[in-house]
Amino acid sequence: xxxxxxxxxxxxxxxxxxxxxxxxxxxxxxxxxxxxxxxxxxxxxxxxxxxxxxxxxxxxxxxxxxxxxxxxxxxxxxxxxxxxxxxxxxxxxxxxxxxxxxxxxxxxxxxxxxxxxxxxxxxxxxxxxxxxxxxxxxxxxxxxxxxxxxxxxxxxxxxxxxxxxxxxxxxxxxxxxxxxxxxxxxxxxxxxxxxxxxxxxxxxxxxxxxxxxxxxxxxxxxxxxxxxxxxxxxxxxxxxxxxxxxxxxxxxxxxxxxxxxxxxxxxxxxxxxxxxxxxxxxxxxxxxxxxxxxxxxxxxxxxxxxxxxxxxxxxxxxxxxxxxxxxxxxxxxxxxxxxxxxxxxxxxxxxxxxxxxxxxxxxxxxxxxxxxxxxxxxxxxxxxxxxxxxxxxxxxxxxxxxxxxxxxxxxxxxxxxxxxxxxxxxxxxxxxxxxxxxxxxxxxxxxxxxxxxxxxxxxxxxxxxxxxxxxxxxxxxxxxxxxxxxxxxxxxxxxxxxxxxxxxxxxxxxxxxxxxxxxxxxxxxxxxxxxxxxxxxxxxxxxxxxxxxxxxxxxxxxxxxxxxxxxxxxxxxxxxxxxxxxxxxxxxxxxxxxxxxxxxxxxxxxxxxxxxxxxxxxxxxxxxxxxxxxxxxxxxxxxxxxxxxxxxxxxxxxxxxxxxxxxxxxxxxxxxxxxxxxxxxxxxxxxxxxxxxxxxxxxxxxx
Ligand code: SF4
Numbered sequence: 001x002x003x004x005x006x007x008x009x010x011x012x013x014x015x016x017x018x019x020x021x022x023x024x025x026x027x028x029x030x031x032x033x034x035x036x037x038x039x040x041x042x043x044x045x046x047x048x049x050x051x052x053x054x055x056x057x058x059x060x061x062x063x064x065x066x067x068x069x070x071x072x073x074x075x076x077x078x079x080x081x082x083x084x085x086x087x088x089x090x091x092x093x094x095x096x097x098x099x100x101x102x103x104x105x106x107x108x109x110x111x112x113x114x115x116x117x118x119x120x121x122x123x124x125x126x127x128x129x130x131x132x133x134x135x136x137x138x139x140x141x142x143x144x145x146x147x148x149x150x151x152x153x154x155x156x157x158x159x160x161x162x163x164x165x166x167x168x169x170x171x172x173x174x175x176x177x178x179x180x181x182x183x184x185x186x187x188x189x190x191x192x193x194x195x196x197x198x199x200x201x202x203x204x205x206x207x208x209x210x211x212x213x214x215x216x217x218x219x220x221x222x223x224x225x226x227x228x229x230x231x232x233x234x235x236x237x238x239x240x241x242x243x244x245x246x247x248x249x250x251x252x253x254x255x256x257x258x259x260x261x262x263x264x265x266x267x268x269x270x271x272x273x274x275x276x277x278x279x280x281x282x283x284x285x286x287x288x289x290x291x292x293x294x295x296x297x298x299x300x301x302x303x304x305x306x307x308x309x310x311x312x313x314x315x316x317x318x319x320x321x322x323x324x325x326x327x328x329x330x331x332x333x334x335x336x337x338x339x340x341x342x343x344x345x346x347x348x349x350x351x352x353x354x355x356x357x358x359x360x361x362x363x364x365x366x367x368x369x370x371x372x373x374x375x376x377x378x379x380x381x382x383x384x385x386x387x388x389x390x391x392x393x394x395x396x397x398x399x400x401x402x403x404x405x406x407x408x409x410x411x412x413x414x415x416x417x418x419x420x421x422x423x424x425x426x427x428x429x430x431x432x433x434x435x436x437x438x439x440x441x442x443x444x445x446x447x448x449x450x451x452x453x454x455x456x457x458x459x460x461x462x463x464x465x466x467x468x469x470x471x472x473x474x475x476x477x478x479x480x481x482x483x484x485x486x487x488x489x490x491x492x493x494x495x496x497x498x499x500x501x502x503x504x505x506x507x508x509x510x511x512x513x514x515x516x517x518x519x520x521x522x523x524x525x526x527x528x529x530x531x532x533x534x535x536x537x538x539x540x541x542x543x544x545x546x547x548x549x550x551x552x553x554x555x556x557x558x559x560x561x562x563x564x565x566x567x568x569x570x571x572x573x574x575x576x577x578x579x580x581x582x583x584x585x586x587x588x589x590x591x592x593x594x595x596x597x598x599x600x601x602x603x604x605x606x607x608x609x610x611x612x613x614x615x616x617x618x619x620x621x622x623x624x625x626x627x628x629x630x631x632x633x634x635x636x637x638x639x640x641x642x643x644x645x646x647x648x649x650x651x652x653x654x655x656x657x658x659x660x661x662x663x664x665x666x667x668x669x670x671x672x673x674x675x676x677x678x679x680x681x682x683x684x685x686x687x688x689x690x691x692x693x694x695x696x697x698x699x700x701x702x703x
């Protein structure tokens with residue numbers, strides 16, 4: 001849609017994993033109007049408050065405009081030469097595992113693809129991890145263990161064609177608002193649709209749900225073991241499905257069998273009648289979606305929690321059918337796209353496995369690369385530990401702010417200070433992480449760069465460049481390719497643009513794919529630049545079987561394991577690693593607010609978004625406030641052995657007695673003493689590497 005004065009460009013929102021389509025009117029090089037894309041299948045025109053106010057955050061104030069080396073503005077040539085020379089020197093002296101990349105679910109798939117190719121195929125290390133490790137890696141592990149591949153079986157339309165939605169560890173009303181709006185509308189159309197919220201906190205979602213189960217923090221795996229046992233005891237198993245399509249059911253049920261209603265209710269600290277109401281609802285409704293998010297994933301046993309959920313769907317056959325299935329919702333706009341191209345240290349590109357020699361050979365042969373990483377690299381928290389220990393001597397951080405987002409801020413800052421060579425490419429000129437960078441590289445931002453993202457329902461959408469990047473900012477794929485070439489890797493990085501990178505990615509997914517990998521984009525290979533520019537949102541796989549994309553995977557009961565059957569995983573529920581004690585009697589959880597995003601480097605620019613919550617707060621129960629002598633709005637110190645923060649007290653019985661909630665967003669620019677990651681130790685799930693951000697024992701004192 002275009003006239004000489006104005007044009008309308010369709011792109012997608014850069015915030016959460018819903019992946020809403022956005023229409024932007026551009027006049028004389030400026031974005032002047034924004035609305036939801038009516039025909040985008042994620043949002044059908046809806047936007048939440050963050051998306052609606054995107055243009056208020058889109059000014060150039062605070063942007064990094066030029067390359068900077070050792071505090072001095074310099075040319076791109078000098079900056080690229082510096083990065084390439086230092087990385088090459090460190091690799092020569094200490095080997096490829098002495099360097100690392102740390103990326104972001106904000107990167108576009110094409111950026112991710114090139115970064116992963118450089119690290120795994122040319123440098124020869126798998127040390128590329130991202131902030132997606134903090135977001136989705138437990139769900140990835142759960143899916144891979146159960147289905148043989150990292151795949152989300154459901155679609156958003158399933159939310160409108162179901163009888164029961166379990167919101168498990170998800171405050172979707174704030175974190176994925178447009179999906180919550182779709183649920184509310186579905187409920188208005190079909191009043192029989194029930195929504196149950198399973199969450200220790202009474203969140204906005206729990207408030208609006210039909211039923212809230214405030215379970216004790218960290219007890220989700222027991223809850224779903226108990227459900228499996230209940231299904232077995234109450235003729236809720238689909239034995240034909242179990243026999244035909246799954247492995248290992250009896251061992252799994254043996255483990256779950258001990259979780260009687262009484263034992264589970266005691267363990268989860270809820271009444272038996274509440275628990276039974278949940279279990280009966282799952283048993284009696286034919287169509288059930290378990291919509292889960294960070295309350296499940298951000299745990300030292302997140303992968304097990306995910307599999308405990310999947311076990312119940314497999315056992316009841318409530319999977320692969322309309323309105324049924326386990327449905328993990330990603331936090332970021334492109335957490336899934338990054339995984340598709342191997343953007344985690346334990347993955348290869350195109351959903352291939354780094355531990356599989358045939359896959360390694362296939363990828364290396366496809367890339368015609370000099371090498372291929374032969375073993376998994378360091379996962380996020382591990383990577384920063386290795387920087388602290390001097391084993392990783394150079395790191396390139398792209399489009400993320402780990403000094404605020406990783407657990408144990410003091411340790412992360414120490415790692416950045418100890419690392420010999422820190423490069424940060426970002427669109428902003430200063431943040432908590434950039435303070436440690438020897439080289440700062442100006443990157444283009446949302447609305448300037450071109451590429452694709454994949455949302456929580458496997459839907460690939462275009463992000464389109466509609467504005468000229470300010471100063472000398474370049475796209476991430478361009479910066480990475482220039483560094484690769486300066487390191488002597490000329491062959492693999494002569495891309496003409498994102499369309500060519502996307503085509504290479506799509507061809508790799510199709511390479512020797514005989515239906516043994518669900519991620520198959522063979523139907524999107526060979527797109528011309530024009531066709532790529534006009535690409536409509538589409539759900540993978542896109543191939544001869546599904547030329548228009550696929551709304552629901554696993555419908556045929558065929559999985560991606562060796563024998564094509566799904567695996568039940570026997571789960572022994574574990575409590576959070578650090579328990580409350582006399583010294584640290586409060587249980588702290590963290591999460592998002594409605595109107596802020598990540599570490600506020602973008603949403604912090606819009607005054608209107610600060611209106612909802614003006615200052616960092618800790619929510620505590622009024623009974624606890626009374627014992628502490630704390631009144632609403634007074635400052636309190638929240639502390640433990642990892643660190644201390646100072647926050648305003650917000651009194652609410654939305655949190656239980658001896659429970660606290662803090663938002664994750666505030667960075668040093670907005671509130672230096674309130675960054676929540678100062679309170680979370682770097683405790684991770686041993687399977688997924690995802691940190692435990694939903695439980696930390698703390699003390700609270702009036703200041
Ligand atoms: Fe953006 Fe998510 Fe809001 Fe949609 S729901 S407008 S993707 S933040």
